[in-house]
Each structure stands twice: as structure tokens, then as C-alpha cells.
Amino acid sequence: xxxxxxxxxxxxxxxxxxxxxxxxxxxxxxxxxxxxxxxxxxxxxxxxxxxxxxxxxxxxxxxxxxxxxxxxxxxxxxxxxxxxxxxxxxxxxxxxxxxxxxxxxxxxxxxxxxxxxxxxxxxxxxxxxxxxxxxxxxxxxxxxxxxxxxxxxxxxxxxxxxxxxxxxxxxxxxxxxxxxxxxxxxxxxx
Numbered sequence: 001x002x003x004x005x006x007x008x009x010x011x012x013x014x015x016x017x018x019x020x021x022x023x024x025x026x027x028x029x030x031x032x033x034x035x036x037x038x039x040x041x042x043x044x045x046x047x048x049x050x051x052x053x054x055x056x057x058x059x060x061x062x063x064x065x066x067x068x069x070x071x072x073x074x075x076x077x078x079x080x081x082x083x084x085x086x087x088x089x090x091x092x093x094x095x096x097x098x099x100x101x102x103x104x105x106x107x108x109x110x111x112x113x114x115x116x117x118x119x120x121x122x123x124x125x126x127x128x129x130x131x132x133x134x135x136x137x138x139x140x141x142x143x144x145x146x147x148x149x150x151x152x153x154x155x156x157x158x159x160x161x162x163x164x165x166x167x168x169x170x171x172x173x174x175x176x177x178x179x180x181x182x183x184x185x186x187x188x189x190x
Contacts, residue, residue, distance in 0.1 A: 001106070001107045001108075001111075001112050001115070002105075002106055002107075003083070003103065003104065003105050003106070003107055003115060004102070004103075004104050005102070005103040005104075005120070005123065005124070006100065006101070006102050006103075007100070007101045007124070007127040007128060007130075007131060008098055008099060008100040008101070008131075009098070009099055009131040009134065009135070009143070010092070010096055010097070010098055011096070011097050011098075011099055011134060011135065011138060011140065012095060012096055012138075012140055013095075013096075013097055013138045013140070014091075014094055014095065014097065015068075015089050015091035015097045016068060017097075017138060018089050018097040018099055018134070018138070019067070019068030019069055019089045020068065021099070021134050021137060021138075022067075022068065022069070022070065022071055022087050022089065023047070023067055023068060025041055025047055025071065025087075026040075026041045026042055026043050026047055026053070027047070031133065031134070031137035032087070032130055032133055032134055032137070033055075033130060033133070034126060034129035034130050034132070034133045034169065036133075036164075036167060036168075036169050037129060037164050037165075037166060037167060038055065038056075038126050038129065039055045039056035040055060041053070041054070041055045042054075042055070043062070047062065047065065047071070048062060048065055049062050049063065049064065049065055050062060052076070054076075054077070057077070057078055058075070058077065058078070058081075058119075059075070059076045059077035059078075060073040060074055060075050060076055060077075060084075060085070061073065061074055061076060063084065068089070069088065069089050070086060070087065070088035070089065071086060071087055071088075072084055072085075072086040073085050073086065075105060078111065078114070078119075079109060079110065079111070080107055080108045080109040080110055080111025080112070080114070081105055081107065081111055081115075082105055082106045082107075082108060083103070083104050083105025083106060084103070084104060084105070085101065085102065085103040085104075086101070086102050087099065087100070087101050088100050088102070099131065099134055101127050101130065101131075103123065118154060121148065121150050121151050121154060122151060122154055122155070124151075125145075125147045125148070125151045128144075128145040129166070131143075132144055132145075132168070132169070133169045136168060136169045137169070142168060144166075144168070146166065147166050
């Protein structure tokens with residue numbers, strides 16, 4: 001099964017500011033990965049080609065890295081995930097930048113079932129939280145996509161009933177889905 005999954009958001013920031021978010025990944029000052037509610041992205045060495053790691057059960061290594069512009073991760077697990085995911089900065093103007101995350105893979109074996117039932121819903125929620133973290137990090141008004149009920153159920157099961165609620169980065173109080181905002185410029189494909 002071929003999978004193409006894209007999440008993107010226009011940030012009212014210049015490409016250098018937005019690119020610094022990518023460069024902060026997996027560092028103690030990570031400003032892009034939503035570590036406040038999702039498993040931390042961690043590697044066996046500083047961010048750069050060959051660094052191996054991942055987040056939760058998802059394993060990958062840095063295949064390509066252009067500081068301030070893009071980073072590409074090649075999947076090594078779970079079994080059946082043959083492909084990559086990447087963040088990239090697309091400068092649209094001096095004041096506006098498109099931050100895009102792309103996942104492209106060929107799902108095979110058990111991944112044909114696990115991707116749509118388990119991993120995709122969690123991936124979509126995590127990536128939307130990541131784009132919200134980017135907005136908060138840049139001092140912009142965050143556009144929150146509330147977690148669907150199935151994601152809440154999956155998180156509860158995976159955590160043994162100890163899953164954290166959805167919150168804004170840097171805040172302890174959960175946002176209320178009835179106040180959630182969506183971004184019409186977000187695009188998801190599969």
C-alpha cells in the first residue's frame with residue numbers, strides 16, 4: 001500500500017526563523033517536536049546524517065540534513081514501514097514561510113493494517129500538534145486541531161490509562177476542543 005501523508009502550515013515568520021525550528025529537533029531546546037504530549041524524538045548523537053533513533057515505537061535515522069532548510073528521516077521500524085518522513089521549509093516571502101511535513105512510504109505486511117488503524121491517526125494528531133508547537137515557539141497565535149476520539153482511545157490504551165491530555169506547549173491546562181481553531185491552509189493527503 002502506497003502512503004503519502006502531508007501536513008503543512010503557513011507561518012508568519014521568515015525562513016531563517018522557521019528553519020531554526022527544524023535545527024532544534026531532539027535537542028534540550030526542541031521547539032518543534034510536541035514533547036509536552038508525545039514521546040520525545042531522540043537520537044544516539046547530535047542531529048546529523050547517520051544519527052539513529054526515533055520516537056516511541058517508530059525508529060529511523062537521519063538520511064539527509066540541510067540545516068535551516070530540511071531534514072529527512074529513513075524508517076527502520078516498525079516492520080513494514082518502507083520509506084521516510086521529513087520536515088522542510090519552503091520560503092514563500094520574507095514574512096511568510098511554509099513548514100511542511102511529508103511521510104511517504106510503502107506499507108507492507110502487518111503495516112497494511114497497523115498504519116490506517118493505529119499509526120495514521122496518532123501520526124496525524126502528533127504532526128498537527130507539532131505545527132501548533134511551531135506557532136507557539138514563534139510567538140504566533142496557535143491553531144489547534146482537537147484530537148479525534150479514536151486518538152484519545154488509542155493514547156489511553158497505549159499508556160495503560162495514563163495518557164496526558166492535549167495541551168498547548170508550555171501550558172499545563174488542557175485546551176477545550178470546543179475552542180479549537182483550524183487552519184484552512186493545512187493540507188492532508190493520502
